[in-house]
Amino acid sequence: MDSLLLQWVCLVFIVTSALCGVFAWPNDLPGSWELLVADAGIASMHTAVTHHNTVVLLDRANIGPSHIILPRGHCRFDGHDAVLKQDCYSHSVVLDLQTNRIRPLMILTDTWCSSGQFLPDGTLLSTGGDMDGFKKIRMFKPCKADGFCDWDELKDVELAEGRWYATNQILPDGSVIIVGGRATNTIEYFPPRKGAVFLPFLADVEDKQMDNLYPYVHLLPSGHIFIFANDRAVLYDHDIDKIVRDFPPLPGGPRNYPSAGSSVMLALQGDYSMAVIVVCGGAQFGAFLQKSTDAPAHGSCGRIVATEPHPVWQMEDMPFGRIMGDMVMLPTGEVLIINGAQAGSQGFEMATNPCLHPVLYRPDQPVGLRFMTLNPGIVPRLYHSTANLLPDGRVLLAGSNPHYFYRFKAKFPTELRIEAFSPEYLSADRANLRPEIHGIPETIRYGEVFEVSVSVPLPVVGIVEVNFGSAPFATHSFSQGQRLVKLAVTSAVPNGNLYKIGCTAPPNGMVAPPGYYMAFAVNQGVPSIARWVQVVD
Known part of the structure; x- marks a missing residue:
């Protein structure tokens, strides 16, 4: 078959598969793709799966018109909004996983680059954001898919400090620690305890790139908090609000926003005394400041046993350099690394060369055999994209808006499609x-x-x-x-x-x-x- 005919056959295969809603490249790589929603109305920047088998999706509230309108009589009025003073468009939706139907939700304040966490009763806590959302606390108490639950923005309590690009982590008693944010080198708690507590570590690791934003925060089985920012990590005792341990620096440069790596804590098992943290990917140092969209991302991963007396980082390389990849813990204990780009940094129009191949990280394998390249998708998922494990074992992919506002005519347009990736364990031969x-x-x-x-x-x-x-x-x-x-x-x-x-x-x-x-x-x-x-x- 000559090359031109082969290209034509491949193109017909790709287009036909995409139109049918299920996509697989003509190769033998594991995994398959499925289109769930052609137009979710918003590009999800924040995504969370509720115990009612629904998915809450959130975008900025000052993005301008979305593709979904609020119910009649529900409008947001904001004289400081640069685009819409009277905004009757929805910037948050809920997805019913059984029917793939979308219902608009109403959010009143700007959730741009906010943080979140589920509370013990299943309520989704949303904290901070930009502009009028800087110090806001919001609640979404999920209901069944046919219900009419919506966001509740608290009026009688707010954050002690404004938080933009912060990270939340639920604690053993069900309260939530809120860590960092842009120009906010403190922590605080919800429900409020004592106001903001200065965390000098965040100030120490801040550089001109602001690589201490969205710190990687993991609750260890000891009860202490592992906090990673830039290229360093500490162990934090939230009972006495003190750093009790420093970890060695991770080789390879900064990993947090805007250098855009990712992190997971591997599965807890056995007697639960050991906790292993993995940090993967990131931009070249200086790529963000230099606005270098073609600076190759690096593919190094560091792995550390955070509970050892003298831990060290064990280094290895992914098959691809990757920024803005999402690391998703699968039910098996393996980790799916998906989304992102192979060049540039995090930020509006700062990345190129989408990384379409997911990678499976198999933690029980020896170094050199831990990564498996999976079946690539066709939708670039760049800045402001998300990945979440679903109850049926698939992984939900949403969002990607590498522009300041919604732009549908661009090299990498604003993405309203929602997809699902099925790992190999859901293949027909394993049914x-x-x-x-x-x-x-x-x-x-x-x-x-x-x-x-x-x-x-x-x-x-x-x-x-x-x-x-x-x-x-x-x-x-x-x-x-x-x-x-x-x-x-x-x-x-x-x-x-x-x-x-x-x-x-x-x-x-x-x-x-x-x-x-x-x-x-x-x-x-x-x-x-x-x-x-x-x-x-």
């Missing part, structure tokens, strides 16, 4: 391994012993895992509050057509803060559809 949960308690207390009933098409071989995955707040290449906890389980025991698995709940809120989790049964690397479980004290 006979996929378990189904038939029975699990809706509420589980710390340390409680309980049973999970599952069915599997083929007889069970080996251990069926039961793993709890949180629902994080994804924004700017970091998922705030993301964690996966592997429970202690007994061997699956046949019980008629089902198997019974004995499980022990997480021991305390340091391992699994109170709240709603997706409970997955995992059989030979294939997860079930999750059941939502509330972990309580």
Whole structure:
């Protein structure tokens, strides 16, 4: 077949597949893509999955007209808005995962580059933003897909300091620590405790690029907080508000906004005494200040056992240099690295060469064998894009607006499509391994012993895992509050057509803060559809 004919055949394949809503390149790489929503109305900058199997999407409130209008009589009035003084367009929506239908929500203040976290009762907390949202606190109490829940902006309480580009993390007692922000080198708590507390570490690591923004914050099973900013990290004791440990610098330069790496804490398991942090990707130092859109991103990853007495960073390289990649903890304990670009930095129109290939990080493999390149997509997901694990094991991809306002005629246009990526564990040849949960308690207390009933098409071989995955707040290449906890389980025991698995709940809120989790049964690397479980004290 000559090259021109081959190109034509490939083009027909790509266009036909895209129109049908499911896309796969003509190769043997794992994973598949699906178009869920052709026009979500907004480009999601912040995305979170609720325990009612809906997804909350948020954009800036001063973006100008979106593609979705608020219900009649619901308008926002802001004399300082540069585009619309009377704004009757929605800048937040909720997606029903069962029907893929979109419902507009009303947000009153600007959530641009805000932070968020789910509270123990499943309420989504949104904090800070820009302009009139700088010190605002908002709540979204989710409801069933046919309900009419909406945002509630608190009037009697606000942040002690304005926070733009901050990070939230739920704590063992169910409160939330809010870390940093642009020109805000402090922490504070919700519910409010004592106002803002100065954190000199954030000031020390700030450079001209502001690479201490959206710090990577992880709650360790010790109860201390791991805070990473620029190229350094500290251990923070939130009970006494003091830094109790410094970690060695991570080689390779800054990783936080606008250098745009990403980070996860690997699955907690065993006796839960060990916590491993991984930080991957980033821009070349100076790319943001020099507005160098073609400066190649680097692909180095650092991995550190944060609970060791004398930890060091173990370095390795991804198959691609990547900025603005999202790291998503899968139910299996593997990590999906998706979205982003191979050149430039974070910021409006600052990145080029989209990185369309997802990568699977397999933490149990030796260095050199941990990364697997997956089937590429066709939609560039650059600045202001998100990735979230769904209860059925797919990963939701939303957003990408590398422009100050919505622009649909550009090299990288504002993106309103929502997609789902299915990892290889959802492929047809593994369907006979996929378990189904038939029975699990809706509420589980710390340390409680309980049973999970599952069915599997083929007889069970080996251990069926039961793993709890949180629902994080994804924004700017970091998922705030993301964690996966592997429970202690007994061997699956046949019980008629089902198997019974004995499980022990997480021991305390340091391992699994109170709240709603997706409970997955995992059989030979294939997860079930999750059941939502509330972990309580």
